[in-house]
Amino acid sequence: MAQISLIRDKIGDRDPGLLPGSINYPRPVLDPHYAKYYQSGQVMDIAKEERAKYDTHGFAAFGRHQPTGLPIHGPLPYEQCFLTNIPHDLDLSGNWITARPLLAQLGIQVQRKIMGGSFGEVWRVRMGPGNNYMAMKILQIKQFIGKYGSLTEAMRMMLRDVESVRGLRHPNMVSVENVLHVRDDRTGFRAVYSFIFMELCDGDMLDEMDKLPGDVYDEVGAHRWFKQIIEGLDYLHQNRVAHLDIKPDNILFKLQPRRAPNVYKLADFGLAEVFHADEPSMERSIKKGTPRYLPPEVFVYKLLPPNSPVQVFDMEKCDIYSLGMTLALSLIGFNGIDQYCIPTTGWVQGLDPNSFIDDFLVFTNKYLRNHPMIDLLMSMTNTVPGQRPTIQQLRNNPWLQQVL
Numbered sequence: 426m427a428q429i430s431l432i433r434d435k436i437g438d439r440d441p442g443l444l445p446g447s448i449n450y451p452r453p454v455l456d457p458h459y460a461k462y463y464q465s466g467q468v469m470d471i472a473k474e475e476r477a478k479y480d481t482h483g484f485a486a487f488g489r490h491q492p493t494g495l496p497i498h499g500p501l502p503y504e505q506c507f508l509t510n511i512p513h514d515l516d517l518s519g520n521w522i523t524a525r526p527l528l529a530q531l532g533i534q535v536q537r538k539i540m541g542g543s544f545g546e547v548w549r550v551r552m553g554p555g556n557n558y559m560a561m562k563i564l565q566i567k568q569f570i571g572k573y574g575s576l577t578e579a580m581r582m583m584l585r586d587v588e589s590v591r592g593l594r595h596p597n598m599v600s601v602e603n604v605l606h607v608r609d610d611r612t613g614f615r616a617v618y619s620f621i622f623m624e625l626c627d628g629d630m631l632d633e634m635d636k637l638p639g640d641v642y643d644e645v646g647a648h649r650w651f652k653q654i655i656e657g658l659d660y661l662h663q664n665r666v667a668h669l670d671i672k673p674d675n676i677l678f679k680l681q682p683r684r685a686p687n688v689y690k691l692a693d694f695g696l697a698e699v700f701h702a703d704e705p706s707m708e709r710s711i712k713k714g715t716p717r718y719l720p721p722e723v724f725v726y727k728l729l730p731p732n733s734p735v736q737v738f739d740m741e742k743c744d745i746y747s748l749g750m751t752l753a754l755s756l757i758g759f760n761g762i763d764q765y766c767i768p769t770t771g772w773v774q775g776l777d778p779n780s781f782i783d784d785f786l787v788f789t790n791k792y793l794r795n796h797p798m799i800d801l802l803m804s805m806t807n808t809v810p811g812q813r814p815t816i817q818q819l820r821n822n823p824w825l826q827q828v829l
């Protein structure tokens with residue numbers, strides 16, 4: 426008889442052996458090939474080429490993914506999971522919605538769709554003893570197998586959302602509370618859905634920008650979200666996790682009672698990477714982030730001759746660049762970028778953002794050239810990773826020190 430297994434994953438069991446030893450680890454040493462190509466200026470051409478592909482297909486179709494083994498936190502500890510075998514005649518080969526009766530059986534009321542993400546949908550649900558509202562992200566293995574080749578790799582990628590942040594909690598990151606895996610034994614892993622239950626937020630930064638005058642944050646608004654998100658990012662980095670997909674859609678906000686300022690949270694850990702406790706945050710493979718927010722050095726591998734030493738890049742500095750781009754976007758807006766930057770300097774096509782960010786902000790008469798925020802944007806999006814500020818330097822930045 427067909428078996429449907431529900432595997433409940435206990436979130437919060439983070440292997441203590443993987444916790445950071447010391448936070449004073451060395452910065453990555455870039456291999457000479459990397460440095461040579463990087464300085465040659467060709468990197469920007471490659472970035473341009475890759476970003477253009479993205480624009481044509483509307484999808485991050487680039488990337489060389491080298492399986493780096495299982496995440497450092499290890500595979501899901503199935504042996505510790507609560508497992509029930511329920512004989513059932515449901516057909517789970519289609520949409521996850523077919524699994525809804527199973528969710529109902531577990532007391533989970535599926536309420537309304539929040540978003541159809543690229544890898545799955547996010548729904549609002551009510552569940553648990555307190556009948557609390559939660560966000561439920563649905564991942565289907567089917568979508569991953571085609572993209573990542575093998576079942577193992579697909580499973581690994583699918584569970585990244587959970588594995589990278591297992592047991593981590595911070596007010597400025599969305600917490601993952603629980604995970605439920607549904608496996609249809611008739612089809613092995615092929616019909617697996619994973620339901621990730623997270624703290625529910627009220628929207629993402631793009632939703633908020635839509636409601637603001639000119640669809641952009643003013644200085645106070647940008648200061649508010651940015652200050653909070655660097656705390657979330659610092660916590661993540663201290664715990665050896667690089668986000669690698671920082672952008673406005675992955676920063677959520679939560680409204681507060683009595684009109685208190687919103688709380689902002691980093692979300693979507695689907696591309697996050699864990700770096701080892703005694704290694705600097707170097708990465709050896711190219712990620713599938715969103716090109717608009719990716720630093721140029723992640724495109725450098727294309728220039729390396731065959732059999733060259735493995736190229737590495739500093740994942741934390743990659744996050745700093747993406748955060749800088751997100752800050753720029755939140756102040757300039759997509760309209761500003763599309764109308765001004767594409768025809769002139771062509772940021773989206775891969776040109777150096779430093780050539781336009783300050784131009785744009787100053788040009789629109791919003792900010793003076795010596796405004797400390799512009800300086801900050803310039804340094805965060807510096808094409809040389811080593812020149813970008815650390816989180817500590819960001820905190821001490823005059824703009825962030827200001828009380829706005």
Ligand SMILES: Nc1ncnc2c1ncn2[C@@H]1O[C@H](COP(=O)(O)OP(=O)(O)OP(=O)(O)O)[C@@H](O)[C@H]1O
Nearest residue numbers: 540542543544547560623624625626629674693695
């Ligand atoms: N906890 C949450 N509360 C409220 N809304 C959420 C929550 N999580 C996600 N969302 C909404 O759903 C959107 C997509 O979620 P998420 O970024 O996790 O998925 P995704 O972009 O499809 O993931 P991936 O990058 O793995 O493809 C978010 O941009 C946000 O608008």
Ligand SMILES: [Mg+2]
Nearest residue numbers: 542674675693
């Ligand atoms: Mg996302």
